[in-house]
Amino acid sequence: MALVTSLGSASGLPLSTLLSSITVSENAPLNALTNQQTAYNAKLSAYGTVQSALSTLQAAAAQLANPTLFQSIAPTSSAPAVLTATAGTTAASGSYSINVSQLAQAQSLATPGVANTASTIGSGTVTLQFGTVSGGTLDPVTGKYSGATFTADSTRAAASITINSSNSSMAGIRDAINSNKAMGVTATIVSDGSSSPNRLVLTSNTTGATSSMKISVSGDAALSNLLANDPAGTQNLQQTVEAKNAQLTVNGIAVTSASNTVKEAVQGVTMTLLGTSSSTLSLQNNTASVQTAITNFVTAYNSLQTQTKQLTAFSADAASHSYQQAPLAGDSTLRNIQMRIRDTMNTPQPALVGGTGAPLTMLAQIGVTFQADGTMAVDSTKLTTALNTNLSGVQNLFSSASGTTGFGSTMSTLLAGFTASSGPLSSAVSGLNSSLKTLATQMTSTQSMISTTIARYTKQFTDLDSLIAGMNQTSNYLTQQFAAINGTSK
Structure with a gap:
């Protein structure tokens, strides 16, 4: 509430200063609640940081828990x-x-040339089959077979297009073939530079010997002369690329x-x-992928350790008798999480039965060790040797088919529990949110009480100021009257 800055000016009393002091005193409980609200919000933010670090570590552990990582x-x-x-x-x-x-090659066939791609050729039905050309002889100059047989591919149905007045030119036939995906070929027009340069080229969309083409035409002779092609009979097209298997x-x-x-x-x-x-x-x-996954796990673990150390820091200044503490200093939820992680990381894994190398049960055996500050370090040389000489042992150290053993499996399960909706972090966050809600109600109530109290004092001081001002006026008047009477008597 705004103070009446002229309060006390009439009476000469320090009422404004007194009201300010009262306001500061009355606001003390509200300030305490505000400080508590700030602390709760800082804790919420800190829990969010921990949650993120745990999720990153859990993802790294889950990768190591997957047996396929070691089998790649x-x-x-x-x-x-x-x-x-x-x-x-x-x-x-x-x-x-x-x-x-x-x-492997895809077959290509080329038609005889025409002078104009827009000229009408004829009408009818063009049917295309895929199959295998066998026996006979292929003339490399003409691109045609003699004495060959054609066996249709029974797994693929024949496809047809209808040629009529709307598409009877070479350009129209090309477009009709390309618009029918069931034909299984791509049609283009190539100019060979001759007097009738434009040749329609059909290329199979599929490679292999079973993708040779047989083209049947029912309709005008001109259309048949352009497109009909039976490797075992009449061949009006030239084979420019033979269908071949690899x-x-x-x-x-x-x-x-x-x-x-x-x-x-x-x-x-x-x-x-x-x-x-x-x-x-x-x-x-692929040991490089495994080594990267292990290094990523160590990096994620160290990041968690660094962040939790910052969030739980406590410092005291003896000279000034003051102290500072991070949002989660002494927090039991985080302390329990850290303790369970350390216990899990220090629990030996069961030795692999029937492995190709010495049994591996602890991280130190592959060069991953704990440091004095709680972080982990990787001896790259020792890790590389373990991966190259005993990959099955390293796999057993981190994963299992059952998903119940191995540091990757156990850590992934543990960390997933910490970050789950029913986990300890979620419970702590829910508790803080509930406390913040209650605190907001208390702050609203306290603010209302403070406003009422200050308003009451303001009215009382205003009334007092007016009363004293009136008394001062009366006093001044009487003094003047008494002075006047004394003057008359003299």
């Missing part, structure tokens, strides 16, 4: 221009000699693929063929 394979090709590769979860380490003798050997074993993407020729591996030549495909355990 990194493929390397000695000749990336010949092939590249990716590995799935079923891939195993090993080395393979790959020789690519032929890449051919390669894997450790001397012949492999055929309709696509240049070859899957499972090596278990769990997908190879992409890019050229014809030899390459060595090496499959090694």
Whole structure:
């Protein structure tokens, strides 16, 4: 409430100063509540920081708890221009000699040329089938077969388009083919520079020997003469690119693929063929990913330790008899969380039965150790050696198929519980929010009482000021009258 700054001016009494002192005194309980509110909000913010750090650590632990992290394979090709590769979860380490003798190709056929792509050719129905051309001889100059047979691919249905007055030109036929995705080919017009330069080129959208084309035409002879093409009979189109399978050997074993993407020729591996030549495909355990995951876990753990140390700090100044404390200094919720994390990290894991190396049960065995300040440090050399010589032991140290053992599994479960909606942090936050709500009610009530009290004092002081001012006026009047009477008597 605003003070009456002229209060006391009439009476000459220090009523304004007195009212200010009373106001400060009456506001003391409200100031205490405000300070408490500030402390609660600081605690809420601190809990949010802890929650974020725990979530980051939990994500790092969950990655280490996943057994597939330790089973990942990194493929390397000695000749990336010949092939590249990716590995799935079923891939195993090993080395393979790959020789690519032929890449898969998609067949291309070219029609005879026409002078004008907009001129009418004819009408009818064009039907296209995919299949395999076998036997016979291919003339490399004319691009046509003699004595060959065509076997339709039973897994793919024939597709047809209708040619009429709306699309009877070469450009119209091209557009009709491309608009019908079921045809499975792409049509383009190529100019060869001759007197009738425009040739319609059909290219299969699928590579492999089973994707050779047979085109049947029912309708005008002109349309048939342009498009009809039976590898085992009349061929009006020229084959410019033969449909071929990829051919390669894997450790001397012949492999055929309709696509240049070859899957499972090596278990769990997908190879992409890019050229014809030899390459060595090496499959090694991807220890770099494991090492990164362990380092990320240590970094997240150290970040949590640094933040909790800052949030629980306490300092005292003996000279001034004062102290300062962080929002969570002495906080039992955070102290219990820290204690349970330390206990979990110091609990030995069960030794791996049937592993390839010495049993690993503690982090120190792989070069991850605790420091005097509570943080962890990584001996990269020792960790690299453990990963290269005893990967199964490292896997057991962090994860398990059951998800109940391993530092990654146990820490992930523990931390998920801390950050869950029913966890200790959520309970502490709920308690603070409840206290803040109660505090807000108390502050509103206290402010109302203070306002009422100050208003009462203000009225009383105003009345007192007016009363004394009136008495002073009476006193002055009487003094004047007495002086006048004395003057007359003389």
